[in-house]
Amino acid sequence: MPRAGGARQAARPPTGRATAASSPVLTARRLHAHYGGFTALDGVDLDVFPGRITAVVGPNGAGKSTLFHCLAGTLRPARGSVRLGGRDITALPAHARTRLGVARTFQQLAVFPSLTVAENVRVGAEQGRVTDPGTVERTLRLLGLDGPVRALPAAGLPTGTLRRVELARALAGAPRVLLLDEPAAGLDTAEVAALTRVLKALAADGTALLVVEHDLDLVAGLADVVHVMTAGRIVASGPPGRVLDAPGSAAGR
Numbered sequence: 001m002p003r004a005g006g007a008r009q010a011a012r013p014p015t016g017r018a019t020a021a022s023s024p025v026l027t028a029r030r031l032h033a034h035y036g037g038f039t040a041l042d043g044v045d046l047d048v049f050p051g052r053i054t055a056v057v058g059p060n061g062a063g064k065s066t067l068f069h070c071l072a073g074t075l076r077p078a079r080g081s082v083r084l085g086g087r088d089i090t091a092l093p094a095h096a097r098t099r100l101g102v103a104r105t106f107q108q109l110a111v112f113p114s115l116t117v118a119e120n121v122r123v124g125a126e127q128g129r130v131t132d133p134g135t136v137e138r139t140l141r142l143l144g145l146d147g148p149v150r151a152l153p154a155a156g157l158p159t160g161t162l163r164r165v166e167l168a169r170a171l172a173g174a175p176r177v178l179l180l181d182e183p184a185a186g187l188d189t190a191e192v193a194a195l196t197r198v199l200k201a202l203a204a205d206g207t208a209l210l211v212v213e214h215d216l217d218l219v220a221g222l223a224d225v226v227h228v229m230t231a232g233r234i235v236a237s238g239p240p241g242r243v244l245d246a247p248g249s250a251a252g253r
């Protein structure tokens, strides 16, 4: 992945346009979710700010994916609310949230194998908040997909490239909020470094990012604020240096 232009060197504190945006764009309040009799989310509050990278970490089974699904609209919480800007979107399905500017990537890659790279990205543009052909080209360039690879079918491309295609697809609709589920899964060290630069550049440009990630070193180098989940609750929040390295941290670094 090529260097993204304008990437910030440091993620903290937010700079540029982001500084003025002090109110959260996406908020979750008192979210509860159950699977049968099992409580997976037990009153989660979360704020996602424009121009910042917010990370959620925690041990297996903590409820991270359940929270992610509630934000993306693929799971309805039993109680609590999700708001985008001032609007209550708790009852809106995923595609309606995408239209309003909440884009996501998937832990299991989700691209159309028979479509080319550029066609996949165009699909994302059509599903998003803004349909602007220029956005597709800009996004392909940002992710280093504007060379010959743009005309190749997605089927058979390496994981690192497909992760970029998926990210490009999510970005092509010019989202206000980008939800990333394990974005570094399957990437090598160089690809993770390149991904980090792209995500920081997006945040510097004002996008709100939420990352659910197992790789705590990536989170340490990426996030402005980290929330640690355990047993369906957020048990610690703060800058990565404070939260991840705290003695006995539930983040487990």
Ligand SMILES: Nc1ncnc2c1ncn2[C@@H]1O[C@H](COP(=O)(O)OP(=O)(O)OP(=O)(O)O)[C@@H](O)[C@H]1O
Pocket: 035, 038, 040, 058, 059, 060, 061, 062, 063, 064, 065, 066, 067
């Ligand atoms: N569809 C389901 N049916 C029943 N239980 C589920 C279901 N999905 C998740 N759970 C349970 O809910 C709890 C939270 O799961 P969740 O996947 O949200 O955790 P997680 O923090 O994302 O874990 P991981 O890091 O392993 O992905 C776990 O105990 C899990 O077994």
